[in-house]
Amino acid sequence: MSSERTEVQVRPGVESDLEALTDLYNHYVRETAITFDTAAFTPEERRPWLLSHPEDGPYRLKVAAAVDSQEILGYATSSPYRAKPAYATSVEVTVYVAPGAGGRGIGTLLYKALFDALAGEDLHRAYAGIARPNEASTRLHERFGFRYVGTYREVGRKFGRYWDVAWYEKDL
Template sequence: MSSARTEVQVRPGVEADLDALTDIYNHYVRETAVTFDTAAFSPEERRPWLLSHPVDGPYPLMVATMTAPGEISQEILGYATSSPYRAKPAYGTSVETTVYVAPHAGRRGIGTLLYKALFAALADEDLHRAYAGIAQPNEASVRLHERFGFRHVGTYAEVGRKFGRYWDVAWYEKEL
């Protein structure tokens, strides 16, 4: 019997992760107002999103995995991404960041590990600011973003409607 212990690692996301990443995201689509998508996705519908985060591209996808002792397969615990803030060229040095953690993996520091890796990857890019929109209330996400130097810059009141009610989105920014 191995005495090795389970360890969480963060690595770039790859196409083989698509099913697990889709499952994590769909949990938030179906159960929460964290995302304003209202219908779950199939992995094939999510493929363009995954392909917009190539391993060697400017918008990384970082995946947290755990491999149990004696196991070969990796369980995906969450992911963090950056994406263009807006499509117009003058926004080219701004990104929007996001992090999603598997529902059973919350409050274990996974989001922190993912954001550390994401911001390390972004450090070599020609970027000036990162933005994050956080549907309210979401104290865990607010704490995570503030821990990484994001500051609140404003709130859009009742900007999205999901589950029969309106939700505010607080916007945060961070200098890169």
Template sequence: MASAHTEVQVRLGVEDDLAPLTILYNHYVRETPITFDTVAFTAEERRPWLLSHPEDGPYRLMVATDARSQEILGYATSSPYRPKPAYVTSVETSVYVAPDAGGRGIGSLLYDALFEALADEDVHRAYAGIAQPNEASERLHARFGFRHVGTYREVGRKFGRYWDVAWYEKELR
């Protein structure tokens, strides 16, 4: 059997990805506590997010597509950790995989590409917040050398209950 990885391409995100990326993200907004957004977005509302991830620099958007159909299977980003200037060498990373594309190694392919893209950037640390429970995300981050540094208890409220967020960090340089 051929590797699932040969059927997936990873590339930089582009303007034409806006609508399908919004649909993918909105699944997580509506159906899961993985993101603490609570209202689905229109593509136009997500445009500033897309534009905040240029093709170079420390804030990247990597997209995984099916090699045949070009359907978007997932994406990974590095974004500003916090808005204050002293945080400029830190990024927050996230990965979202299409609900029907899990278990194919797409998250790993996306993180491989993202961290390769960041290798020449002035980025010292990567951080990831993982709403609990999420064993798949914890395993992915551990595979990439992230270590647990703490948990914020009941920090977000969604779907009528409170959720913890575990924080992970990875040294990049």
């Protein structure tokens, strides 16, 4: 992993990032309960996800990359909250930081860029679900003005146990 002094660029995600983004996400699929996906993806399986986040509009993908190496250090997305039309002004947001890149402010840089990009969109609220326990994610979301609204108890089963998901919301 790059040194802590690495300069970081936050930019829209592009198709050439697909393999690195898939590898990063698969780490969380295989090693953590942060995502409730249970099987790793191929880049080809993840392509529709990447393409569903264009450079404009309410559904964005922001990537943090090391300026010198272009190594992907994390990403943040805004995605549809639910499929029904009345939910169109709500988004679900998430952030993933590469293993070894935590504690360097990458998540903060990503969310700042994401929320700045969303500021001009016709959006009312952002929602985030945080599988418990995850204090780092809770702190990040609270720093960005998210407030706790409730917990779904034992809503997901992974690694042979049940996990709670705490839900947070933020006015946009």
